[in-house]
Structure formats: structure tokens, C-alpha cells
Amino acid sequence: MIDLYYWPTPNGWKISIALEEMGLDYRVIPINIGKGEQFEPDFLAISPNNRMPAIIDQNPADGGASISVFETGAILIYLAEKTGKFMPADLRGRKEVIEWVMWQMAGLGPMLGQNGHFKFYAPEKIPYAQERYTTEVLRLFDVLNSRLEGRDYICGDYSIADMACWPWILTYKRQEIDLSEFPNIRRWYDSLKTRPALRRGYEVGREFGKPSGNWDEEARKNLMAQRRPAKT
Incomplete structure (x- = not known):
């Protein structure tokens, strides 16, 4: 099982599409970036760059403890290597x-x-x-x-x-x-x-909404933030 920390954006869709194309079991854990959930300590523990998406693989190929991966390029390569799909072996x-x-x-x-x-x-x-x-x-x-x-x-x-x-x-x-x-x-x-798996991946999280281009003040603050909130 893959835990997918996700919000429906182009970067999020990359990974939901890959998971659908590769036929991997996964569950979606929403990270509402407009509400600032990317700055929560539990999420920062797996994605220190405070950006989604990130994943936790509960069943890594080495049989060891669960493993987290952040940054979409790293996640795509990790999943391709895990499944042996969508990346040449040569x-x-x-x-x-x-x-x-x-x-x-x-x-x-x-x-x-x-x-x-x-x-x-x-x-x-x-x-x-x-x-x-x-x-x-x-x-x-x-x-x-x-x-x-x-x-x-x-x-x-x-x-x-x-x-x-x-x-x-x-x-x-x-x-x-x-x-x-x-x-x-x-x-x-x-x-x-027209690819069915790509379409399914694109539809993941539709109930959360899609990027609208309209930010309220809270969303603007959270989406523009470049530093973690100060500890209190």
C-alpha cells in the first residue's frame, strides 16, 4: 500500500496518474495547501521542503520498514523501479x-x-x-x-x-x-x-476542488509562504 499525500494540482496529478498507470494500491491523504497543511510537523517529517505530493511506501521492495519519498521526480523514478514499469531497464x-x-x-x-x-x-x-x-x-x-x-x-x-x-x-x-x-x-x-488510467489519475481528489486561480487571504498567505512558521 502506498500512502499518497496529495492535493489536485499538476504536481499532484503526476503521482496519482503514475499510481493508476502502474496498478498500485494507494490511499489518498489530503494536504490542503490553501489551509497550510503542508507546514504541519507530521507532513514535514516526510516532505521537509513543505511541498506536496509525497508518498510513504508501506511495503518497500527490500522488505524493510516503510519508506517515504518526496519530490515528484524522485517519486516517479522510485515507483518505476519498484514496479519495473514505464522506465526502460537498459x-x-x-x-x-x-x-x-x-x-x-x-x-x-x-x-x-x-x-x-x-x-x-x-x-x-x-x-x-x-x-x-x-x-x-x-x-x-x-x-x-x-x-x-x-x-x-x-x-x-x-x-x-x-x-x-x-x-x-x-x-x-x-x-x-x-x-x-x-x-x-x-x-x-x-x-x-484518452488513456483510462491517466483519466482516473487526473480525477483523483476532484471532490477537493481544482486549482481555480482565486486565492482568499488565507490561501495567499499559505501558498506564498517560503519559510516555515516560527515555533512558539
């Missing part, structure tokens, strides 16, 4: 999948996050920031579009690289990106969204 294929997972972790996700922040959440419009991040996001879309030329998936067969990237591409409408400019991404995106 050196070169494995290397390639890890490269693209890291590309998403270091580039696609953070840059889309910054782009969305300065477009929709910043209390004042900063043209320089908006131009900076919009340009970088479009550059990254160009990279992925080129990668998908003549390919059904990012790395040969469907893999954790696709699971890492799809939930962020999902935000294209909200990000005001015209996906028709990126026909290979459009084809890939539409193909993947």
Missing part, C-alpha cells in the same frame, strides 16, 4: 527517460508556475516578468514540440517522462498558450488524455 533508455523527467522538474513545471503567477496571481502587473516567463515557456514548448516530431511519446514507449509532462501541458488554456502552434504536442496531449 542503460541508454533509462538515461533518456531520467533526462526528460529532470527537464520537466527543472524547466517546464517551474517556468509554467512562474508564468501563471505573474499573469494571474501577482497583486500588480509587471510587464518585464510576464514577458520573461512567457518567452521561456514558449521556448520550452518549442523544445517539447521538436522532441515529439515523429514520436508517439517523449522517450520511445510511454513512460514516466510523459506522466511528468502531461499534467503541466494540461494547463495550456489557463496559461493562454495556443496549442495549435505546437502540433506535435497537440497530437501527443490528445492521445494521452
Whole structure:
């Protein structure tokens, strides 16, 4: 059994999709990031970066005590290795999948996050920031579009690289990106969204709500916080 500490966001969807695709038993433990639950001591014990998602594997492959994993790239690699699914066993294929997972972790996700922040959440419009991040996001879309030329998936067969990237591409409408400019991404995106397991993973936590772009003062405080609350 996998305990999934989760809230329905692109980063959360990466892991719920992977768990569904891999056929692993899991239970969802909600972490309401708008309420600041990511700062609770019990959660920080498994995710010291105070970010969800995180997992606890109650039955690790070595037969030892339960093991926690934080950071979505690390979780995806851990689950792929645990199940032997969605990552090649050969050196070169494995290397390639890890490269693209890291590309998403270091580039696609953070840059889309910054782009969305300065477009929709910043209390004042900063043209320089908006131009900076919009340009970088479009550059990254160009990279992925080129990668998908003549390919059904990012790395040969469907893999954790696709699971890492799809939930962020999902935000294209909200990000005001015209996906028709990126026909290979459009084809890939539409193909993947027909996968039953991916759809199930995307629907996990629907009852909690989906990112709306509307923050009340409590949510703004908790989602903008960069430091842990002071101990009292």
C-alpha cells in the first residue's frame, strides 16, 4: 500500500496518474495547501521542503520498514523501479527517460508556475516578468514540440517522462498558450488524455476542488509562504 499525500494540482496529478498507470494500491491523504497543511510537523517529517505530493511506501521492495519519498521526480523514478514499469531497464533508455523527467522538474513545471503567477496571481502587473516567463515557456514548448516530431511519446514507449509532462501541458488554456502552434504536442496531449488510467489519475481528489486561480487571504498567505512558521 502506498500512502499518497496529495492535493489536485499538476504536481499532484503526476503521482496519482503514475499510481493508476502502474496498478498500485494507494490511499489518498489530503494536504490542503490553501489551509497550510503542508507546514504541519507530521507532513514535514516526510516532505521537509513543505511541498506536496509525497508518498510513504508501506511495503518497500527490500522488505524493510516503510519508506517515504518526496519530490515528484524522485517519486516517479522510485515507483518505476519498484514496479519495473514505464522506465526502460537498459542503460541508454533509462538515461533518456531520467533526462526528460529532470527537464520537466527543472524547466517546464517551474517556468509554467512562474508564468501563471505573474499573469494571474501577482497583486500588480509587471510587464518585464510576464514577458520573461512567457518567452521561456514558449521556448520550452518549442523544445517539447521538436522532441515529439515523429514520436508517439517523449522517450520511445510511454513512460514516466510523459506522466511528468502531461499534467503541466494540461494547463495550456489557463496559461493562454495556443496549442495549435505546437502540433506535435497537440497530437501527443490528445492521445494521452484518452488513456483510462491517466483519466482516473487526473480525477483523483476532484471532490477537493481544482486549482481555480482565486486565492482568499488565507490561501495567499499559505501558498506564498517560503519559510516555515516560527515555533512558539
